[in-house]
Amino acid sequence: MSAAQAGPVLPDGVFSTDPATVDAHRLDRSGWVPEGQPLGVALAESVADVRAVLRHAHATGTPVVVRGAGTGLSGGAGATDGSIVLDLSRxxxxxxxxxADQLAVVQPGVITADLDRAAGxxxxxxxxDPASAAISTIGGNIATNAGGLRCAKYGVTRDSVLSLDVVLADxxxxxxxxxxxxxxxxxxxxxxxxxSEGTLGVIVGATVKLRPRPARTATLAAYFDDVASAAAAVTAIGAAGVQPAVAELLDAATLAAVEDANGRRPDRPAGAFLLVQTDGPAAEAEAADVHAVLGAHTARVAAAGDEAEGERLLAVRRQALPALERxxxxxxxxxxxxxxxxxxAVEEIQRISQETAVPVFTLAHAADGNLHPIVVVERDRELDEDVWAAADAIFTMALALGGTLTGEHGIGVLKRKWLGADLGERNLxxxxxLRAVFDPTGILNPGKAV
Amino acid sequence: MSAAQAGPVLPDGVFSTDPATVDAHRLDRSGWVPEGQPLGVALAESVADVRAVLRHAHATGTPVVVRGAGTGLSGGAGATDGSIVLDLSRxxxxxxxxxADQLAVVQPGVITADLDRAAGxxxxxxxxDPASAAISTIGGNIATNAGGLRCAKYGVTRDSVLSLDVVLADxxxxxxxxxxxxxxxxxxxxxxxxxSEGTLGVIVGATVKLRPRPARTATLAAYFDDVASAAAAVTAIGAAGVQPAVAELLDAATLAAVEDANGRRPDRPAGAFLLVQTDGPAAEAEAADVHAVLGAHTARVAAAGDEAEGERLLAVRRQALPALERxxxxxxxxxxxxxxxxxxAVEEIQRISQETAVPVFTLAHAADGNLHPIVVVERDRELDEDVWAAADAIFTMALALGGTLTGEHGIGVLKRKWLGADLGERNLxxxxxLRAVFDPTGILNPGKAV
Incomplete structure (x- = not known):
């Protein structure tokens, strides 16, 4: 669609072919750079705008790449050649x-943290609460079934969605x-x-569950000699009947990066760091139970006496990604x-990192068994064969342990290669x-996801 | 399929055309009586049996009606004319x-209460915990996305299913x-x-979440002057930040039926009864909060001091259905x-009951807004036009309030008529x-659900 073609179907100011605008809408945060150029960007302001774009795309066979804030990590929102980028952030x-109904009705471009704040x-x-909550949109969160830290107790995005308004391919x-x-x-x-990663329809409205804001939160942190002890402690917390709100693990390499960024050199570097939060009316009692459990696996446990101390303990986890990005x-x-x-899984990732000489640091949502192995390469280096060999080994390992390719980021383009191995060919x-039922002409995010 | 035809594809003893066996597998508990007769009953003992039945049915175009314990309330498992009943209870x-993983792997015929007991x-x-938990199967629960009392806090069946093994139509x-x-x-x-009510595939295995068994449960009961006060109290419990594990409401007519069955005639009959349970590490503290909230809406609140008292308070709710069945x-x-x-909704149901002269008693999972209007007619009376006129008015009312046809029982055959009005024609x-993708030849529970 040229801007001229777009004229009859899209209101003034909604469709842009301005190179700077197009350029600002080409990538997500995965690092994946699509070949070619999109036709332009539709900056939709209403359901009517979205419907007009889809009707036009359907009639002309033009691919549509839907986009919230572009914070995705799998290439799902990367703008492929000849596509219309449909930006819903307005x-x-x-x-x-x-x-009374403990719910919110939202447009897709609402920033997730803004919704949480308004509910407050x-x-x-x-x-x-995906790590991107301050910058990502609720529509993007729903399109990717985003996770986050509090999933340990409150489930993933899907567990909070009651109803959707969806514009279909036609x-x-x-x-x-x-x-x-x-x-x-x-x-x-x-x-x-x-x-469904923009492949079945365009989410233009959502009714989502809200939950009582816990009056109390308690925070603990512990350093372990090795990952096995930390993981055993997480299992023991569950066995004690406690459902932590947050249980975040850092492996030794990640922890060292954080210490290094802070200019510290501990005498006795730890093998793993675990941050646990409990919340709700029994937060303190549960934290006391957690403390006892952790104490059976390590001598180095700190419990926050107040909110400020809790924030200090949390800081180690918060600093992990910035420390790696440095x-x-x-x-x-x-x-x-x-x-x-x-x-x-953590130990296997460490072994793979050593064998491939590709530096991999691991963060994990421990109570969910959801790991983020983070590959760090030189700033200007391409993600070359060695990196993908390490990634391949990690995916293969996850499947061998009864796991899956992606816990919360989605398939996008980066993981399509491994889909058959994970799902099986008949399932795929x-x-x-099923996708073809929703999008018979194949205009919705072609080349992405399944 | 005659028994002779079944010979080559089904192992000895798996397929039965014995009239008594067939008769025992024709109905569910909805009261719906299908016309005609099924061909026979396949009493599957393995995934291989199920696959053999489906392959045969697919090749011959024979309808298959899957069945767990036959406790469904919407006609979904009623055996239609010329079908094979595929019974998974063995x-x-x-x-x-x-x-460690807080999960169970089960075959579909496991009785739900048995699973809960084993997890204990x-x-x-x-x-x-559907009301049928002691007699219904986990496979049937999954096929209908069964609800129950504890959904108020723990969600419906879907929220507990991690993985399924499914035999497809072919x-x-x-x-x-x-x-x-x-x-x-x-x-x-x-x-x-x-x-999906047996229309997309046959569930032959499931991996389901288990949760820590709460160490503590607290129970309260309250009598209100009217339903509006009871509902306001339920809303106020939510506003106080408490997530009750159970919140069950009985309307005046249902409560009177229970009192009557117990040979009691209260001086001052109540307009509504509410049973609330809290559980988990803060059960008592939450119950105290609930007590204070209830006290603002009625003077008649009882809190159980121990488990035996809790059971006595629960008895009113437990006796409701038996009292109506009398x-x-x-x-x-x-x-x-x-x-x-x-x-x-409760008041509208009472109005509809009066206007149509059809006796309707209402039980509700109050915290979920899930109502069970129970029509009671003479024992030998057919469910005639008057009954369906009352039901029609109730469904129409639920949709007008922004609700839906069925919260936990499913569409089956009894609610198909209203599907378009609820979902909209394009959605339907x-x-x-989508159904046709899974079952292109239409052999899976034809004439049921969507």
């Missing part, structure tokens, strides 16, 4: 917050789900659109394994036929 | 319980999901099969509305095309 209104005025919160608008907590009327299209270009990987295989074929 | 083994030996529980076997807590590899087929034939309806519309058409 549709950023919180339409309603209902304290009602004593509520939006629980899913421009028709459907609503899935209901404004009810329970709903078994028909198939779970809400769950199907959640995590060292070079990062590729943030994402695999998930059964919780009981966490230690093996089924998913592709 | 596949009833708990394959694994993992304390590990300090865990299977949270979803006999192929696929696995969906993973043994991981987080998983965004491909579309959410696990969620799609859950609640009065005649019951049709257990099931609608859901946004939580804030609960009182309106999409669901039907």
């Amino acid at each position: 549709m950023n209104r919180i339409t309603e917050i209902s304290a 005025a009602y004593g509520l919160r939006y629980a899913p 421009g028709d608008l459907v609503t899935t789900g209901h404004r009810t907590v329970k709903d078994v009327t028909g198939y779970d299209l809400t769950g199907l659109f959640t995590g 060292r070079g270009r990062v590729l943030i990987e994402d695999v998930a394994v059964p919780r009981s295989r966490l230690a093996e 074929a089924l998913q592709r036929r | 596949m009833n083994r708990i394959t694994e319980i993992s304390a 030996a590990y300090g865990l529980r299977y949270a979803p 006999g192929d076997l696929v696995t969906t999901g993973h043994r991981t807590v987080k998983d965004v590899t491909g579309y959410d087929l696990t969620g799609l099969f859950t609640g 009065r005649g034939r019951v049709l257990i309806e099931d609608v859901a509305v946004p939580r804030s519309r609960l009182a309106e 058409a999409l669901q039907r095309r």
Whole structure:
């Protein structure tokens, strides 16, 4: 679609072919650079705009790449050659917050942290908290079924979505789900659109659950001699019947990077760091239980006496990614394994890093068995064969442990190669036929996801 | 398929055309009586048996009606004319319980309460607790996305399913999901099969989440002057930041039926009864908060001092359905509305009952806005036009309040008529095309669900 072609179907100011605008909408944060150039960017301001774009794209067979804030880490929002980029960031209104129904109705471009903040005025919160929450949109979070730290207790994005307004490939608008907590009327299209990475339809509105904002939060941190002890402690927390709100693990290399960034050289470097938060009415009692459990696995446990101390303990986790980014270009990987295989997975990643001589640092949402192996290369270095060999070994290891390719970032373009190995060919074929039902002409994010 | 035809494809003893066996497998508990007769019953003992049945059915175009314990309330498992009934109740083994991964791997015929009991030996529980838990199967629970009392805190069946083994319409076997807590590899087929009422595939295995068994439970009961006060109290409990594990409401008519069955005639009959349970490490503190909230809406609150007292308070709720079944034939309806519309919904049901002269008693999972209007007619009376007129008015009312046709029982055959009004025609058409991807020849539970 040229700007001239776009004239009749898109309102003034909605469609842009300005090179600077196009350039600002080509990439996500995965590091993946698509070949070629998109036709232009539709900066939709309404459902009507989105429908007009889709009707036009459907009639002309033009690919559409939907985009929230472009913070994705798998290439899902990378603008492929000849596509229209459909940017929803201007549709950023919180339409309603209902304290009685404990839900919010939002447009897709609302920044996730803004929603959480707005819910706070009602004593509520939006629980899913991807690390990108301050910059990513709720629409993007839903399209990728984003995770986060608090998933340990509150589940992933899908667990918070009640209903969606979706513009289909031909421009028709459907609503899935209901404004009810329970709903078994028909198939779970809400769950199907959640995590579909822009391939089944365009999410133009969402009704999401809010939850009571916990009155209390307690924070603990512990240093362990090795990852196996830290992982055993996480399992023991679960066995003690405690559901932590947050349980974050740093491996030795990541912890050393944080210490180094802070100009510290500990006499006795630890083999792993674990941050645990409990929340809710029994936060302190649960934290005391966690403290006892951790104490059986290491002597180095610190419990925050107040919020400021809690923030100091959290800082180690918060500084991990910035500390790695100081060292070079990062590729943030994402695999998930059964919780009981966490230690093996971290140890295998360390072994792979040594064998391939590719530096890999590991952060993990420990209670979920969701690991982020982070590859760090020189700043100007391409992600070359060695990097992908290490990534390949990590994916293969995750599958061998009964895990999966991606816990919360999605397939995008970067993981398509391994999809068949993970899902099996019959499952994958089924998913592709399902995709064709929603998008028979193949205009929605072609070449991405399944 | 005649028994002779079944010979080559089904092992000895698996397929039965014995009239008594067939008769025992014709109905579910909805009261719906299908016309005609099924060909026979396949009493599958293995995945291989199920695959053989499906391959045969696919090749011959024979309808297959899958069945667990036949406790469904919407006609979904009713055996239609010329179908093979595929009974999975013999596949009833708990394959694994993992304390470290907090999950169980089960065959579909496991009785739900048996799974919960087995998990108890590990300090865990299977949270979803449909009222039928003691007699229904986990496979049937998954196929209908069953709800229950504890959904208020722990979500519906779908929220507890991690992975499924599914035999497709042509006999192929696929696995969906993973043994991981987080998983965004491909579309959410696990969620799609859950609640698909035997129309997309046959669930032959499941990996389900287990949760720590709460060490503490506290129980309260309250009598209110009217439903509006009881519903306001439920909303106020949420506003106080408490997430009750159970919040069950009985309307005046249901409460009177219980009192009557117990031979009591209270001086001052109540307008509504509410049972609330809290659980977890702060159960008592939360119960104290609930007590204070309830006290602002009624003077008649009782808090259980111990487990035996808790059981006595629970008895009122437990006796509700038996008390109604003493009065005649019951049709257990099931609608859901946004939580804030609960009182309106109960009052509308009472109005509809009066206007149509059809006796309707209401039980509700109050914290979920999930209502069970229960029609009681004379024991030998057919569910005639008057009954369906009342049901129609109730469904229409639920939709008008922003609710849905069914919160936890499913569409089956009894609610198909209203599907278009609920979902919209485009959404329904999409669901039907999606169904055709999984079952192109239409052999899986034809005439049911979407």
